[in-house]
Amino acid sequence: MFDYRRFALGKIAQVGPRFLPFADVASDTVPLSRLLRLSLFQVTVGMALVLLVGTLNRVMIVELRVPATLVAIMLALPLVFAPFRALIGYKSDTFRSALGLRRAPFIFKGTMLQFGGFAIMPFALLVLSGYDQAADAPRWIGLSAAALAFLLVGAGVHIVQTVGLALATDLVPEEDQPKVVGLMYVMLLVGMIISAFVFGALLENYTPGRLIQVIQGCAVVTILLNGIAIWKQEARDRTRAAAPRTDMPFLQAWGRLSARPGMIRLLAVIALGTAGFGMADVLLEPFGGQVLAMSVAETTRLTVVLASGSLLGFALASVWLQRGAAPVSMALLGAVLGAPAFLLMIVAAGMTATPLLVIATLLAGFGAGLFGHGTLTATMRAAPRDQIGLALGAWGAVQTTAAGLAIALGGVIRDLLLTDTTAASAYAPVFALEAGLLLLALLVAWPLRQAGPIGAAVGLVKPAGTPILSETQVRRAALHKA
Amino acid sequence: MSNDPNKVWPTGLTLAEAEEVHSYLIDGTRVFGVIALIAHLLVAVTTPWLG
Secondary structure (H helix, E strand, C coil): CCCHHHHHHHHHHHHHHHHCCCECCCCCCCCHHHHHHHCHHHHHHHHHHHHHHHHHHHHHHHHCCCCHHHHHHHHHHHHHHHHHHHHHHHHHHCCCCCCCCCCHHHHHHHHHHHHHHHHHHHHHHHHHCCCHHHHHCCHHHHHHHHHHHHHHHHHHHHHHHHHHHHHHHHHCCHHHHHHHHHHHHHHHHHHHHHHHHHHHHHCCCCCHHHHHHHHHHHHHHHHHHHHHHHCCCCECCHHHHHCCCCCCCHHHHHHHHHCCCCHHHHHHHHHHHHHHHHHHHHHHHHHHHHHCCCCHHHHHHHHHHHHHHHHHHHHHHHHHHHCCCCHHHHHHHHHHHHHHHHHHHHHHHHHCCHHHHHHHHHHHHHHHHHHHHHHHHHHHHHCCHHHHHHHHHHHHHHHHHHHHHHHHHHHHHHHHHHCCCCHHHHHHHHHHHHHHHHHHHHHHHHHHHCCCCCCCCCCCCCCCCCCCCCHHHHHHHHHHHC | CCCCCCEECCCCEEHHHHHHHHHHHHHHHHHHHHHHHHHHHHHHHHCCCCC
16 A cells, blocks of 8 residues: 555655755855845845934934934944944854754844834834823833834844854855955945835835834844845754863953954954044035035935945955955055045035045045955954854944944034034044044054964965965965066 | 654754754744734834723
């Protein structure tokens, strides 16, 4: 008799693993299509950033009439979690899993937090603004619910970005890392640009119902894109699962990482440079409007110019690094270009020359692109293979904190000076400060140029026993010198 | 189907691996449950239903 039961079980057993979200075997080569798919998580990160910092910033103040100070505090809440990125990375490095997974579970949890935050955010904001019957509700409900929503989204973004970057670093060989870094940055920018347009179009005629639709739609898109991004990316690893647990405490692991020559210096460079470039992000548009009397459409185009410059920087940095340039020289070049760009902005304000400002903006964006790409690639290269999560967590912690503090500081300095001087002289000190920070970054980064694990060109820091340079790399290096 | 006693039907995962996959499902259900609860509470505050 036909054994239908055995037949069915056999069929299901064949089909089963296809529906599990992790790969069965690690592949040596990762095709570009798969990297593109992985980089979708950066799109959701960009989307969350735009929604929080751009769209909701405005909606809360203008449409929901929440006091601006409260909005600023709420939006700054996720920054509180930024230093924990190092801890998140460490946790994922040492994660104990029967499947031998390290990254996918964290991305799953981070995505859940992001989704959860977006799911309750519109209602929390409506309660906070006292919409309908919520006006009678006690104040603390709206406050704590909104704070919870922003914290959840912030924590989710921190986890997804840190662990996602670590996964990307895990997947590709060292010589392909510049490609991945470029891809990740570009996808972040693409996500931000697209979602800014979409949110703007959707919220043109604001209604509370529309706000709920947009934010919750954002939640669904987040889970979909992140799901597609990590589907079957990480291979399960039975040897890692079976390996005896070596519990290195966080401080010891951090000590090991920071003891690597140049690591602390690199993080300092990242902090200084990110602060220098980041300050302009929010001040460029009001600067164009107040000092050079540009219209809203023109200042928006100024931001587009800045982003285009960055895209150009990422693209060129990818190409140059792929050809064997050292990541640190790339970061140095970015700072060298960025410092005069900000001085040029001051000059442009003095001469009220808009074309000069556009050129300076493009140059600043280009420098920021080179700098960002160079420092992230340097961090990836500098990390030991078993501490990639921790290293990228440290990168994220330093980068996010520096950018956040810089934006806040830039705004405060501008506002303080704006009260008793003309607009032009209120912005000049901020731009001078940015140029100063970049010069400082340049000084700190200078010693890193000497061949060390960080300044070195491709492939010089492989652990003992593996070939130091592959044949193609040797050829590339020879070409580069010639 | 394999004859390895550690492997569980039908995916060929070991028991520990299957339990881990299951734990993610449980975690997800719990988190989404709590989120749904909070969302309902907030909506009830804004536009009360049931009286």
